[in-house]
Amino acid sequence: MTASLRALPAVFSLGLQRQLAYRWNYFLRASFSALPLLVSWVFWGAVFQGRHTVGNYTFAGILTYYAVMLVVEAVSQPSDDDFQIATEIREGMLNPILLRPLPYGLYRAALFAAGRCAYLVAAAVPVSLALFLLTRATDLEIGNLNLLHGLPALLGSALLQFSLTLCLSLCAFWILEVSALIFLVYALEFLAGGHVFPLDLLPAPVFAVVRLLPFAYEYWFPTAALCGNLSEGAWKAGLCLQYGWAFFFMVLAHFIWKAGLRRFTAAGG
Amino acid sequence: MKLLRLWILQIRYAATRELMFRASFFVWVAVELAWFVIQLAFIGVIYHHVDEVAGWNRNQMIILVATNQLVIQMFTAFLMPGLTKLPELVRTGKLDFILLKPAPPAFLVSTSHLEIGPLANGAIAGVILTGALQSLGLHPSAPQFFAYFGLILTGLLVHYAVLMGLVSLTFWIIQAESVLLGYYTIFHVARIPREAATGWIRLVFTFALPLLLVANVPASTLIRGLEPRPILLLLLSSLLVAVLATAFFLFGLRRYQSASS
Numbered sequence: 001m002t003a004s005l006r007a008l009p010a011v012f013s014l015g016l017q018r019q020l021a022y023r024w025n026y027f028l029r030a031s032f033s034a035l036p037l038l039v040s041w042v043f044w045g046a047v048f049q050g051r052h053t054v055g056n057y058t059f060a061g062i063l064t065y066y067a068v069m070l071v072v073e074a075v076s077q078p079s080d081d082d083f084q085i086a087t088e089i090r091e092g093m094l095n096p097i098l099l100r101p102l103p104y105g106l107y108r109a110a111l112f113a114a115g116r117c118a119y120l121v122a123a124a125v126p127v128s129l130a131l132f133l134l135t136r137a138t139d140l141e142i143g144n145l146n147l148l149h150g151l152p153a154l155l156g157s158a159l160l161q162f163s164l165t166l167c168l169s170l171c172a173f174w175i176l177e178v179s180a181l182i183f184l185v186y187a188l189e190f191l192a193g194g195h196v197f198p199l200d201l202l203p204a205p206v207f208a209v210v211r212l213l214p215f216a217y218e219y220w221f222p223t224a225a226l227c228g229n230l231s232e233g234a235w236k237a238g239l240c241l242q243y244g245w246a247f248f249f250m251v252l253a254h255f256i257w258k259a260g261l262r263r264f265t266a267a268g269g
Numbered sequence: 270m271k272l273l274r275l276w277i278l279q280i281r282y283a284a285t286r287e288l289m290f291r292a293s294f295f296v297w298v299a300v301e302l303a304w305f306v307i308q309l310a311f312i313g314v315i316y317h318h319v320d321e322v323a324g325w326n327r328n329q330m331i332i333l334v335a336t337n338q339l340v341i342q343m344f345t346a347f348l349m350p351g352l353t354k355l356p357e358l359v360r361t362g363k364l365d366f367i368l369l370k371p372a373p374p375a376f377l378v379s380t381s382h383l384e385i386g387p388l389a390n391g392a393i394a395g396v397i398l399t400g401a402l403q404s405l406g407l408h409p410s411a412p413q414f415f416a417y418f419g420l421i422l423t424g425l426l427v428h429y430a431v432l433m434g435l436v437s438l439t440f441w442i443i444q445a446e447s448v449l450l451g452y453y454t455i456f457h458v459a460r461i462p463r464e465a466a467t468g469w470i471r472l473v474f475t476f477a478l479p480l481l482l483v484a485n486v487p488a489s490t491l492i493r494g495l496e497p498r499p500i501l502l503l504l505l506s507s508l509l510v511a512v513l514a515t516a517f518f519l520f521g522l523r524r525y526q527s528a529s530s
Contacts, residue, residue: 026447028448032447180296203317
């Protein structure tokens, strides 16, 4: 185990180098991530015309939600880890990794962390620019972020997204092409995760169901926690559910990995 | 005429290839449908709180979103699969095979592949659109329908231009797969009612990059009837951006060094 931990910085460094190999591609990706904020500003501006609030949100409040979600996304959303894992399994690239004295989950976690760090650096300029422009146009409430509530939720979101990604991509042991499955879950994450709109805008009975699902804890919960939209009780209950789901998917990924390895055939030298 | 015959041949070949993977067809229909449902759910949530957005009521907004979906699905079926292969063709040098053929490379690249699944999703968007028209009590005339489909085809030119412009960056950037993300992100603008955008945003996305016209003009044609000025604007601007994007592709092509030694 100690040997595994000692190898992690090297894997992290490898992940950073891999991410930055195609810098322009990476920078473009980060730049495009700020564009939806422009669309939100225009669309919600029209929704709020002649109204002070929609649901519990003011115009500034809803834009703050989308702006903070950009940061949540940058910190916790896997980039192409799912496709990398699936490719490693499908194309037999798993063979050299299996020979290393390092658990695969830990190896992927180090690469995921490296990817998030690199992305944060790449996204810093475009996201800051977008936020700066937006603060010129409207009064964002990003000065009042609740970091005490937000940071543990942000970490929980990263753990949850990573473990869910691991579960999905490990299905490549059984399914040759997992991209359709991955995109289907993306769609669910976007809708039920609060990526498209804040989940508390849903009718109350629907919201009560959606907040029990894991997806709500990927985007909506950390964003709402950072924005300070949650009461102490709601935050504590949400944090328990979030870490509970993350633990569940980690255990599930462990079992999928064990079962998958039994099916895996390594060929070649 | 020769290009049309060539396109039909390419479609037949691509369709045969696609039909070899029937399970994949149904799975991808489900995936695309899920993304359309997201848009409809968003409309549902918004109109749960308000009655109209920029003068568009719920059913009008459904017509706008369904029209946008129709354009996207047609583009995804016929032109997008080929265009998204360009970065790989350039990186691996396989573009050589296309350049050797006696037809314009931009045409061959964009029509080389076909996806059948999006056509099914286009049909679903058509059903949703018909339902919204019925709910509004609208019965568009034959010229309105004719103009609507013509404008949808024109909208394809704008999609073509944006994606062609983005994937052509591959001549400068070795790996340009993230431009696809850019394409999807930019086209969020097309789902906004044109009246919602004001100031420089409206100007930019009407004249420089006519994304605000792609779905708005055909949808308005069904809802409000034939309006010559926006129709003409869409026709001219889409033609212009398509020509510019093709010119950009040809400019980038001059940098291509091929895979041969």
